[in-house]
Amino acid sequence: MSSSNETTYCLIFDTNALFQAYEKKADFTTFSFNATFENVIDMINQLDIYNRVTIAIPSVVWNEMEKQIIEKHDELLLSYKNTISKKLFPEYSIRENSSVNYPEYIETKIEEYKKEISEGLNEVIEIPIASNNRFDSIIHRAFGKLPPFEGKDKKSDKGFKDALLWESVLEFALNHNNSKIIYYSKDNAFGEFLLKEFAENISDSTLSICKNENEVKAQLEAWALEIDKYSYQPIKDFEENKEIIDWLNSEDFLAQIIDQDFGLVEKGRLITSTTAHLISIENIESLNSDDDESSYYIEAVLQFVYELKDGGKTQETFNVGMYVDIIYDDIYSIEDAYRIDEDELESENYPMSMEQERTNKLVMQKKLGGRV
Numbered sequence: 312m313s314s315s316n317e318t319t320y321c322l323i324f325d326t327n328a329l330f331q332a333y334e335k336k337a338d339f340t341t342f343s344f345n346a347t348f349e350n351v352i353d354m355i356n357q358l359d360i361y362n363r364v365t366i367a368i369p370s371v372v373w374n375e376m377e378k379q380i381i382e383k384h385d386e387l388l389l390s391y392k393n394t395i396s397k398k399l400f401p402e403y404s405i406r407e408n409s410s411v412n413y414p415e416y417i418e419t420k421i422e423e424y425k426k427e428i429s430e431g432l433n434e435v436i437e438i439p440i441a442s443n444n445r446f447d448s449i450i451h452r453a454f455g456k457l458p459p460f461e462g463k464d465k466k467s468d469k470g471f472k473d474a475l476l477w478e479s480v481l482e483f484a485l486n487h488n489n490s491k492i493i494y495y496s497k498d499n500a501f502g503e504f505l506l507k508e509f510a511e512n513i514s515d516s517t518l519s520i521c522k523n524e525n526e527v528k529a530q531l532e533a534w535a536l537e538i539d540k541y542s543y544q545p546i547k548d549f550e551e552n553k554e555i556i557d558w559l560n561s562e563d564f565l566a567q568i569i570d571q572d573f574g575l576v577e578k579g580r581l582i583t584s585t586t587a588h589l590i591s592i593e594n595i596e597s598l599n600s601d602d603d604e605s606s607y608y609i610e611a612v613l614q615f616v617y618e619l620k621d622g623g624k625t626q627e628t629f630n631v632g633m634y635v636d637i638i639y640d641d642i643y644s645i646e647d648a649y650r651i652d653e654d655e656l657e658s659e660n661y662p663m664s665m666e667q668e669r670t671n672k673l674v675m676q677k678k679l680g681g682r683v
Contacts, residue, residue: 318489320534323367325496326375332632333383342420346596357546358535361433369438371476441478490516493530497522552595558643573648581619588614605637
């Protein structure tokens with residue numbers, strides 16, 4: 312990063328912006344971030360500000376992603392073993408390589424990936440874990456249930472890693488004067504409270520929290536205009552995904568999401584109707600393509616609104632991962648869809664009676680089963 316008095320620009324990633332989805336396509340022989348990372352790099356390079364914007368991956372994020380891939384590897388390997396033990400084919404033989412220690416194996420692959428991305432056009436650094444000087448602040452958050460340590464409904468301490476990550480970001484900003492920082496996180500724990508805390512503690516720097524690629528794009532364009540208003544050119548909108556985006560905004564997409572049994576939509580005799588809404592598109596990744604068929608992995612935020620028999624309403628909003636096949640360029644089919652995480656991004660209830668409140672609780676259970 313720049314050591315002069317000029318403004319320094321830094322984009323910091325949270326784990327949830329980079330993690331790979333392994334539910335259907337899983338390559339455990341290597342390690343990489345998801346397509347979002349390359350998309351953001353492309354934005355920076357298109358704006359010709361790669362020599363001014365530093366990409367930062369906190370140590371907490373590296374450690375968490377290593378843990379995630381090991382856990383998912385172990386889970387899917389066990390499932391795979393159970394499957395192949397029950398099915399035998401003369402055309403195929405499968406041999407186990409028992410000498411592989413996967414945690415050691417993937418640690419090497421992660422180090423190779425770190426080296427790979429650090430040797431590119433863009434400066435990529437690692438933000439160390441917050442020092443002992445920040446320990447008292449972490450303890451204060453834990454006992455006070457202050458963001459991002461509050462956990463779900465302030466009833467758990469699951470926010471420890473978020474708190475450690477946030478303290479690392481604060482310490483980084485304190486050590487880099489006159490900085491402008493984008494923190495790319497989809498976590499609702501990072502919101503107005505932390506923006507206010509940052510402003511109160513670090514007067515010579517600014518922080519923007521972005522929750523999707525569009526918000527990152529807008530902030531990077533503002534930076535580019537600020538860095539050199541005479542050569543500034545906005546990012547060109549690519550047309551390669553225009554047809555997919557149009558379909559995602561169509562009635563056909565919403566109908567498939569509701570009508571097919573992916574386990575996303577609550578069922579029960581208390582529900583009279585369900586409507587789905589596309590809130591945002593987080594990621595579109597091409598998996599494979601030939602002359603007749605293309606496959607994509609898509610991440611989006613969806614909202615489901617349920618109307619109940621007694622006139623009440625309830626809704627839930629969450630991240631969804633989807634595998635979509637496109638046949639002959641005009642037939643779209645959702646092959647699989649699932650919640651990326653079980654923690655709802657946001658749940659809003661309309662005013663209701665005690666009976667409606669009881670009904671709402673039943674509706675929001677994972678398996679209503681049609682009985683009350």
